[in-house]
Amino acid sequence: MLKLTFLGHSCVSATDGKYKIVIDPFLTGNPQATLTPEEIDVDYILATHGHSDHLGDSIAISKRTGATIIAPNELAVWVTNKGAQAHNMHIGGAYSFEFGRVKLTIAHHGSAAGESGLEYTGNPCGFVFSIGGKTVYHTGDTGLFLDMKLIGELDNIDVMFVPIGDNFTMGIDDAVKAVEFVNPKVVVPIHYNTWDIINAEPEDFKKRLDGSGVDVVILKPNESLEL
Numbered sequence: 559m560l561k562l563t564f565l566g567h568s569c570v571s572a573t574d575g576k577y578k579i580v581i582d583p584f585l586t587g588n589p590q591a592t593l594t595p596e597e598i599d600v601d602y603i604l605a606t607h608g609h610s611d612h613l614g615d616s617i618a619i620s621k622r623t624g625a626t627i628i629a630p631n632e633l634a635v636w637v638t639n640k641g642a643q644a645h646n647m648h649i650g651g652a653y654s655f656e657f658g659r660v661k662l663t664i665a666h667h668g669s670a671a672g673e674s675g676l677e678y679t680g681n682p683c684g685f686v687f688s689i690g691g692k693t694v695y696h697t698g699d700t701g702l703f704l705d706m707k708l709i710g711e712l713d714n715i716d717v718m719f720v721p722i723g724d725n726f727t728m729g730i731d732d733a734v735k736a737v738e739f740v741n742p743k744v745v746v747p748i749h750y751n752t753w754d755i756i757n758a759e760p761e762d763f764k765k766r767l768d769g770s771g772v773d774v775v776i777l778k779p780n781e782s783l784e785l
């Protein structure tokens with residue numbers, strides 16, 4: 559069993575009924591968030607990069623719950639220096655955690671954190687992870703890249719989370735191509751309509767994938783998908 563819940567922007571939680579994880583827990587200051595960081599109780603946090611709309615409340619949640627932050631090495635070092643628990647990984651590497659396997663993929667984007675927003679936190683990533691017998695690909699913030707074909711070839715992706723908001727990441731045109739490359743069973747659009755600069759119409763994305771064989775599921779914040 560796998561239950562995936564969209565928590566707004568790029569934040570997704572996943573549970574197999576035993577373990578609970580959250581990806582990019584940006585809740586404080588997230589106009590789409592329906593939960594506060596204090597309501598998040600997880601075993602692991604997957605952080606794609608240091609930008610505040612992704613790293614978000616990771617450190618506070620880790621400190622309060624003891625959850626381990628799984629992140630690219632430089633970001634993992636950065637959060638460790640702030641008193642959080644971390645498991646350092648890097649792109650191309652996979653590790654089997656108690657809930658399942660996590661592999662870091664490339665993402666074409668930036669990564670920095672801190673008050674200036676310019677403290678170096680290494681390369682951004684995406685995550686391919688398994689939990690509850692299913693495999694999920696959360697691309698993180700990225701532009702389109704041809705190697706997504708390889709990601710879809712190496713793992714059978716059950717659910718893909720893909721940004722469609724444009725400006726900082728792929729827009730709908732490139733996201734449709736990304737879905738064709740990865741060929742997941744289900745795709746969920748993320749990273750749109752949080753602010754006007756990333757406004758996008760998820761129904762347009764869905765229409766563009768009509769007849770592709772991929773099931774497009776549009777989740778409102780706090781809506782879940784069970785597999």
Ligand code: NI
Binds near residue numbers: 607609612699726
């Ligand atoms: Ni970003």
Ligand code: MN
Binds near residue numbers: 609611612699726749
């Ligand atoms: Mn972002």
